[in-house]
Amino acid sequence: MADNDGYYEALWPRSPRQTKVKALSPRLDTLAGKTIAQCWDQVFRGNEVFEFLEEGLKARFPGVKFVSWREFGNTHGSDEREVVAALPKKFKEMGVDAVISGMGC
Amino acid sequence: MLRASAAGELSGVPSSTLVCEGFLPLATAASVGLGLPNMPVARVIGHPGVQSREQLRTNVLDTTLQHVIDNLLKAPEAVKDDSEPGARDVVAKGGFDEINDYFYRNELSDGLPIVPPTREKVEQFLRFTERAPDESLGNLLPDSRAATIWSIAVNGVMAGCRPEYMPVLVALIEAMADHAYGVEHSGNTPGGETLIILNGPIVKQLGFNYTQGVMRDGFMANTSVGRFWRLYLRNVAGFLPHKNDKATFGNTWRVVVAENEDAVKKIGWEPTSADFGMSGENTVMISRHTGGNHISSVSGATAEELMPYICDAMLKQYSWQIMFTVGQGYDTLRPQILMSPIIAETIAGSGWCKADFRRHLFEHARMPAHQFERILRDWTQKPFWSLKAEHEAGRIPKLFRESDDPNRLVPLVWKPEDFLVTVTGDLSRNSIYIFAHNGVLGYPVAKRIALPKNWEQCLAGSKKS
Numbered sequence: 001m002a003d004n005d006g007y008y009e010a011l012w013p014r015s016p017r018q019t020k021v022k023a024l025s026p027r028l029d030t031l032a033g034k035t036i037a038q039c040w041d042q043v044f045r046g047n048e049v050f051e052f053l054e055e056g057l058k059a060r061f062p063g064v065k066f067v068s069w070r071e072f073g074n075t076h077g078s079d080e081r082e083v084v085a086a087l088p089k090k091f092k093e094m095g096v097d098a099v100i101s102g103m104g105c
Numbered sequence: 106m107l108r109a110s111a112a113g114e115l116s117g118v119p120s121s122t123l124v125c126e127g128f129l130p131l132a133t134a135a136s137v138g139l140g141l142p143n144m145p146v147a148r149v150i151g152h153p154g155v156q157s158r159e160q161l162r163t164n165v166l167d168t169t170l171q172h173v174i175d176n177l178l179k180a181p182e183a184v185k186d187d188s189e190p191g192a193r194d195v196v197a198k199g200g201f202d203e204i205n206d207y208f209y210r211n212e213l214s215d216g217l218p219i220v221p222p223t224r225e226k227v228e229q230f231l232r233f234t235e236r237a238p239d240e241s242l243g244n245l246l247p248d249s250r251a252a253t254i255w256s257i258a259v260n261g262v263m264a265g266c267r268p269e270y271m272p273v274l275v276a277l278i279e280a281m282a283d284h285a286y287g288v289e290h291s292g293n294t295p296g297g298e299t300l301i302i303l304n305g306p307i308v309k310q311l312g313f314n315y316t317q318g319v320m321r322d323g324f325m326a327n328t329s330v331g332r333f334w335r336l337y338l339r340n341v342a343g344f345l346p347h348k349n350d351k352a353t354f355g356n357t358w359r360v361v362v363a364e365n366e367d368a369v370k371k372i373g374w375e376p377t378s379a380d381f382g383m384s385g386e387n388t389v390m391i392s393r394h395t396g397g398n399h400i401s402s403v404s405g406a407t408a409e410e411l412m413p414y415i416c417d418a419m420l421k422q423y424s425w426q427i428m429f430t431v432g433q434g435y436d437t438l439r440p441q442i443l444m445s446p447i448i449a450e451t452i453a454g455s456g457w458c459k460a461d462f463r464r465h466l467f468e469h470a471r472m473p474a475h476q477f478e479r480i481l482r483d484w485t486q487k488p489f490w491s492l493k494a495e496h497e498a499g500r501i502p503k504l505f506r507e508s509d510d511p512n513r514l515v516p517l518v519w520k521p522e523d524f525l526v527t528v529t530g531d532l533s534r535n536s537i538y539i540f541a542h543n544g545v546l547g548y549p550v551a552k553r554i555a556l557p558k559n560w561e562q563c564l565a566g567s568k569k570s
Contacts, residue, residue: 008198009223011222011223012193014189024119024144024180044153045153045154048153049169057173074433076433084108087113088118092116098120103153105127
């Protein structure tokens with residue numbers, strides 16, 4: 001019986017990625033005395049999660065400080081692009097050393 | 106969350122992203138698109154939505170805390186770029202079944218057989234646009250890929266489209282790439298699916314169904330263009346289930362809904378495209394919805410008799426989505442109504458224009474303030490929230506807080522024009538369909554469909570072949 005399956009040379013349906021791999025920021029030597037920013041999308045009980053993390057981090061790293069999620073706005077709301085774009089400047093102004101961002105749920 | 110972390114990483118601030126364990130594959134896939142594939146995440150056990158405060162505290166202190174510390178103090182291993190095929194590369198050769206096996210195994214198809222995208226087929230599509238094959242209409246997240254004309258043609262072939270649909274496909278991807286639409290949210294939990302509304306003379310020229318069964322498959326143009334949309338989301342934007350697409354349940358793709366502009370014209374209304382300043386033109390409009398409902402047998406001889414049922418039905422389609430009215434989004438809820446022609450005629454017969462219909466809906470499709478607040482604060486666990494606080498902060502208009510009476514009625518949307526109305530469907534049946542819009546997770550965006558200068562000639566040639 002003849003093979004009616006044909007012959008095709010099929011092209012790749014994706015397109016080039018626009019981002020290349022970038023380096024992460026250097027990590028810190030310690031969190032003691034450092035300032036940590038909290039960024040939140042204001043759902044999934046992040047306010048409580050940040051509260052517990054503060055408790056745990058303060059117990060292990062003397063002098064660690066936090067900048068509340070209230071300072072940054074909703075990172076996943078209708079103005080997400082503007083809120084996220086403003087973060088680097090705010091981090092600099094507030095002397096932020098590290099950021100914790102949630103909640104990916 | 107990852108995008109906020111990326112903003113930190115790229116400005117010299119190390120990050121830790123809090124991710125529920127069910128979302129870890131999504132975080133891995135999305136990090137690649139951000140160019141930070143080794144961005145560290147801290148595991149959140151289970152889902153906070155179903156844990157007591159004590160359980161949540163224990164999980165955070167026993168597990169998440171150490172992950173956060175490690176994320177901020179220990180450098181993850183460096184990662185290099187993965188090599189990928191080039192845009193014009195042939196990735197599979199062989200018979201129909203072999204091609205389909207390859208595309209399915211490599212997550213390049215939706216599970217149905219695809220039309221093998223050969224160079225010859227792709228070039229047929231390219232004849233229906235004046236844009237250059239390598240022109241990009243934008244950068245699509247989360248995979249961060251260029252929305253090229255070439256890739257539109259390739260995926261159009263795969264979906265089973267005809268070459269002459271290319272101008273529609275290009276306009277659709279132009280809309281997808283518009284930041285207002287928010288394509289990056291297409292893999293969110295609610296799993297909403299895009300609704301495509303088509304307007305203009307092109308509806309008839311390309312043979313789109315705009316009457317009975319308008320949302321049913323079985324019409325090549327409506328069906329294949331709808332399938333194209335989902336294939337493009339998969340292959341170029343990068344939404345793959347179990348990876349970047351984290352819909353809890355999801356929906357399958359919708360066929361294109363074309364408006365019945367004859368019916369619209371007959372009653373002196375404006376088509377959907379008029380809401381975007383393009384009345385009478387060939388346009389696509391996209392918006393995203395988690396679902397909706399057919400509202401059957403809308404009965405009455407006047408607009409006044411029809412409206413109570415329509416207003417009641419509108420309210421019943423909306424629950425958590427009001428977070429896009431106030432809260433997660435502000436004034437971004439755009440309920441979409443499909444209206445069968447005889448319902449539109451009956452409403453217009455009472456002397457109502459579309460604006461009158463919308464105003465009535467705005468004024469009467471309202472819920473008690475306590476219910477509005479209960480949905481957002483108590484039922485969806487948004488902890489610190491009230492209409493009073495939002496109003497006092499200047500984020501919402503007074504109509505949401507005319508008094509402090511918890512039984513006062515508040516609207517679903519901020520203004521009458523937020524309702525979108527499209528006349529389509531069965532010519533002889535008195536029904537409407539109401540979609541549950543997803544606000545910023547697919548805000549309505551419309552684009553003109555650009556036809557090539559020799560459109561009529563190309564169209565005639567293509568129909569003969």
